[in-house]
Amino acid sequence: MSTNSRRVFFVSDRTGITAETLGRSLLTQFPDTEFRITNVPFVTNQLAAEKAAAVIRGAFELDGVKPLVFSTLTDPATQFVISSCNEYVFDLFGTFIEPLEDALGTESSHTAGRMHGIGDVGEYERRLSALNFTLGHDDGLSPRDIDGSDVVLVGVSRCGKTPTCLYLAMHYSIAAANYPVTDDDFSQRGLPKILEVCRDKLYGLTIVPEQLSRIRQERRPEGAYSTLSQCRSEVAQAETLFRDEKIPFLDTTTISIEEIAATIVRDMNLR
Amino acid sequence: MSTNSRRVFFVSDRTGITAETLGRSLLTQFPDTEFRITNVPFVTNQLAAEKAAAVIRGAFELDGVKPLVFSTLTDPATQFVISSCNEYVFDLFGTFIEPLEDALGTESSHTAGRMHGIGDVGEYERRLSALNFTLGHDDGLSPRDIDGSDVVLVGVSRCGKTPTCLYLAMHYSIAAANYPVTDDDFSQRGLPKILEVCRDKLYGLTIVPEQLSRIRQERRPEGAYSTLSQCRSEVAQAETLFRDEKIPFLDTTTISIEEIAATIVRDMNLR
Numbered sequence: 001m002s003t004n005s006r007r008v009f010f011v012s013d014r015t016g017i018t019a020e021t022l023g024r025s026l027l028t029q030f031p032d033t034e035f036r037i038t039n040v041p042f043v044t045n046q047l048a049a050e051k052a053a054a055v056i057r058g059a060f061e062l063d064g065v066k067p068l069v070f071s072t073l074t075d076p077a078t079q080f081v082i083s084s085c086n087e088y089v090f091d092l093f094g095t096f097i098e099p100l101e102d103a104l105g106t107e108s109s110h111t112a113g114r115m116h117g118i119g120d121v122g123e124y125e126r127r128l129s130a131l132n133f134t135l136g137h138d139d140g141l142s143p144r145d146i147d148g149s150d151v152v153l154v155g156v157s158r159c160g161k162t163p164t165c166l167y168l169a170m171h172y173s174i175a176a177a178n179y180p181v182t183d184d185d186f187s188q189r190g191l192p193k194i195l196e197v198c199r200d201k202l203y204g205l206t207i208v209p210e211q212l213s214r215i216r217q218e219r220r221p222e223g224a225y226s227t228l229s230q231c232r233s234e235v236a237q238a239e240t241l242f243r244d245e246k247i248p249f250l251d252t253t254t255i256s257i258e259e260i261a262a263t264i265v266r267d268m269n270l271r
Numbered sequence: 272m273s274t275n276s277r278r279v280f281f282v283s284d285r286t287g288i289t290a291e292t293l294g295r296s297l298l299t300q301f302p303d304t305e306f307r308i309t310n311v312p313f314v315t316n317q318l319a320a321e322k323a324a325a326v327i328r329g330a331f332e333l334d335g336v337k338p339l340v341f342s343t344l345t346d347p348a349t350q351f352v353i354s355s356c357n358e359y360v361f362d363l364f365g366t367f368i369e370p371l372e373d374a375l376g377t378e379s380s381h382t383a384g385r386m387h388g389i390g391d392v393g394e395y396e397r398r399l400s401a402l403n404f405t406l407g408h409d410d411g412l413s414p415r416d417i418d419g420s421d422v423v424l425v426g427v428s429r430c431g432k433t434p435t436c437l438y439l440a441m442h443y444s445i446a447a448a449n450y451p452v453t454d455d456d457f458s459q460r461g462l463p464k465i466l467e468v469c470r471d472k473l474y475g476l477t478i479v480p481e482q483l484s485r486i487r488q489e490r491r492p493e494g495a496y497s498t499l500s501q502c503r504s505e506v507a508q509a510e511t512l513f514r515d516e517k518i519p520f521l522d523t524t525t526i527s528i529e530e531i532a533a534t535i536v537r538d539m540n541l542r
Contacts (some may be wrong), residue, residue, distance in 0.1 A: 006375065010526065015533035021292045025343065026367055029379035041542065068374055072296065088374040090367050096297055103339055108300035124527075132432050135406075142335050163402050166437055170528075197384065221404075234286040248373065256395075257441075262286035262312055271310065 005034045007059045007067035011052055011082055016041040020090055023070035035068075043073060049081035056085045074110055093201055123173070130169040130176075137177045146198045149177040152269055153244075154195070155205035156181055156234040157217050157225075160260060164205065167261040174270055186237040191245050203264050204242040204249030209235045211240040211253050276305045278330045278338035282323055282353055284345055287312040292339035297310035306339075314344060327356045345381055394444070399441040399449075408448045417469045420448040425466070425513075426476035427452055427505040428496075429486050429532060431523040435476065438532040445516055445541055457508040462471055462516050474535050475513040475520030480506045482524050 005227075008027065010019040016039045027035050040052045059067045067091040073079040076094070083089045097108050137145045146152065151168070153161045158178050165176035184193045195202060209231040216226035223232045242249040248267050252260050265271055279298065281290040298306050311323045330338045342359040344350040347365070365370045368379050372455035388509050408509045410418045417423065422439070424432045456463045466473060480502040487497035495501045513520040519538055523531050536542055 004444075015530050016531055018296045021289050022343075022363060026364065026371060029345065029368060029381065030371070030375055030377060031380055032377065034373055039535055041311075068371070072293075074300065088370075088372065092293060093297065094364075094366075096361050096363075097300060099325065099359075099361065100297060100301070101337070102339075103299055104304055106301060106303065108299065109302055125486075127528075128434060128486075129489075131437065136435070162400060162406070163441070166441060166462045170434070170437065170441065188387065215399075218400075238301050255379060255397075258288055259286050262288065266312055 004032060006065060007063055008035045008037045009040055009042055009052070009056055009059075009067055009069045010037065011069060011073065013044050013072070013078070014041065016072075018033040019070045019072040019092060023090075026070075043078060043082075046078060046081065049073075049078040053081050053085050056082070066245070067132070076110065094138065126173040127170070130173045133175040134165045134169040134177070135164060142222065145177050146194075148175055148202070149201060150174045150270060151203055152195070152198055152201045153178040153203055153205055153263065153264075154181055154238075154247065155249075156207075156212070156231075156238050157206045158194070158195040158212060158219065161205055162170050163257045164260045164264070165254075167257050168264065171261065171271065172265055174265070181204065181234075181238050183234070186234075191241070199245075201268075202237070202245075202247045203268055205260070206235060206239055206242070206249055206251050208251070210252045219266045223260045272377050275303060276307060277336060277441040277497055278334055279306045279308045280311055280323070280327055280330075280340045280346065280349055281308065281442045282311045282314055282339055282340060282342040284315050284343070284349070284466045285312065287343075290341045290343040290363060294361075297341075301539065314349060314353075317349060317352065319378070320344075324352050324356050326397065327353070339500070347381065362484070366434075397444040398441070401444045402437070404446040405440040408505070416448055417465075417472070420472060421541060422443045422447050422474055423466070423469055423472045424476055424535075425452060425473055425509075425518065426448040426520075427478075427483070427502075427509050429483060429490065429530070430476045430478040432476055435523075435529050435531050435535070438528050441537065442532065443541065445536070452505075452509050452512065454505070470516075472539075473516075473518045474539055475509070475518045476531070477506060477510055477513070477520055499521070 010016050010023050012019045020039060043052050045047050056067055056069060066086045066088050069082060069085060071079060071080065071089060071091055072093040072094060073080050079091060079094055082263050083091065086125060101108055133148055151174060153165060153176060155161050161178040161180065168176040179195060212231040212235060213226055213228045216231065220226055220271040250260060252265055276379050281294050281484060283285045283290045291310060314320050314323050327338055327340060337357045337359050340353060340356060342350060342353050342360060342362055343364040344353065345364060350365055354362065358407060364469050372379055386390060422445060423437060432449040432451065437447040439447040450466060480499060483502040483506060484497055484499045487502065491497055521531060521534055
């Protein structure tokens with residue numbers, strides 16, 4: 001293994017999503033190193049911890065370089081087994097538990113956390129109903145749909161509306177509809193009629209035409225649809241519409257779906 | 272504010288997803304306290320940090336109790352502004368940066384991290400194409416679809432197949448199809464014909480009939496569909512099918528979509 005490559009393990013007692021989210025975020029701070037990542041979820045007992053530790057030690061023997069380990073184990077005994085592997089075990093959870101106990105003046109429960117659990121039935125159903133709404137109203141809109149939506153994304157075909165709607169539903173339990181603007185809409189002046197009743201819920205997405213053309217070519221390479229000139233014309237007209245109608249909008253070209261969603265939640269005050 | 276209620280701020284220079292994921296996970300360890308959470312994303316400069324700090328200080332004056340603050344700021348100067356608010360600022364990022372620099376023998380870039388960025392065009396397109404696949408193949412399956420799928424979830428209507436497929440696509444870029452088993456399938460012996468060619472990709476979901484009945488009632492309260500007896504019969508036959516055909520399966524009743532997805536990824540070795 002080259003010196004600029006490093007093995008990384010995410011060890012957790014549930015899905016590993018927390019360890020991976022913070023761990024990957026920390027690793028982006030070291031762009032010159034290539035990280036080879038292994039997720040080790042569901043380490044819920046001593047035996048599982050020992051197995052994981054054996055794999056981590058084995059990686060050191062294989063590579064000659066100590067791997068980095070990010071762990072979010074809530075049980076101190078299993079964490080101890082992992083921490084014993086080497087000095088580069090980052091205990092993302094335990095590090096903050098004691099200071100938090102001080103801050104709150106109470107002991108922690110030391111049990112594996114449940115986030116977004118179905119245990120919270122109300123929250124689960126809100127999320128499911130947001131997802132069902134979004135799935136049922138993708139790429140199209142009837143006046144009835146608008147009543148039920150929290151936000152309506154507007155933009156040209158393939159600018160990121162659908163994944164963003166799904167992310168909003170999945171992570172924020174937001175009922176997100178979307179409306180694709182096309183040449184038909186541009187040929188009329190002003191806001192498409194159907195959108196008039198939900199002006200306050202509109203949010204625009206735009207994208208640079210070159211990127212749009214590339215994305216469309218993946219989907220439908222032949223015909224005018226994916227040509228750069230068509231993309232340029234649609235994007236320009238969509239942005240004019242956003243400006244004229246004072247619809248807040250965001251350029252999705254260089255940001256991720258997570259960031260688009262978080263920006264919409266903030267801008268539209270959806271929480 | 273009651274003594275068992277505490278205000279919490281998540282402060283970040285991007286979406287706040289990382290701060291919130293770890294922060295919420297840590298807070299689950301203190302089930303007796305009610306946390307009132309405010310997300311403060313996009314704190315990218317000194318002015319934004321000072322604004323956030325003013326809000327945090329204001330909350331202390333309002334409540335008479337110091338709020339907890341979880342931050343993931345990459346810029347030491349803005350972090351300093353936040354850290355000065357009170358002694359309960361947990362620097363989720365900075366805490367690990369120095370030890371990581373030691374481990375890697377290199378300096379960190381101290382720039383806001385980009386996760387899942389469109390910058391990584393290949394990854395973005397994999398994700399989009401997984402999402403498009405999953406959206407296009409929800410609740411139904413043709414032999415052509417099976418070729419393109421990484422996994423095929425099997426289960427009775429409303430047991431969690433669709434949200435799980437979407438989560439697999441969104442977070443793991445996995446092309447997930449699903450097949451709803453119905454009384455028509457149960458009336459024939461053995462595996463439904465269409466599934467025979469993809470035996471190795473099958474994964475079953477099940478659920479306790481009482482919960483299934485409740486979920487179905489939300490959707491379609493009248494008719495046999497949501498009755499407990501119908502749910503009992505379908506679930507029993509689905510589980511018999513899984514056992515007879517040696518399809519691995521998971522009970523989704525008490526676990527979250529995140530956990531269902533992570534379990535499938537692990538069990539089916541999808542990474």
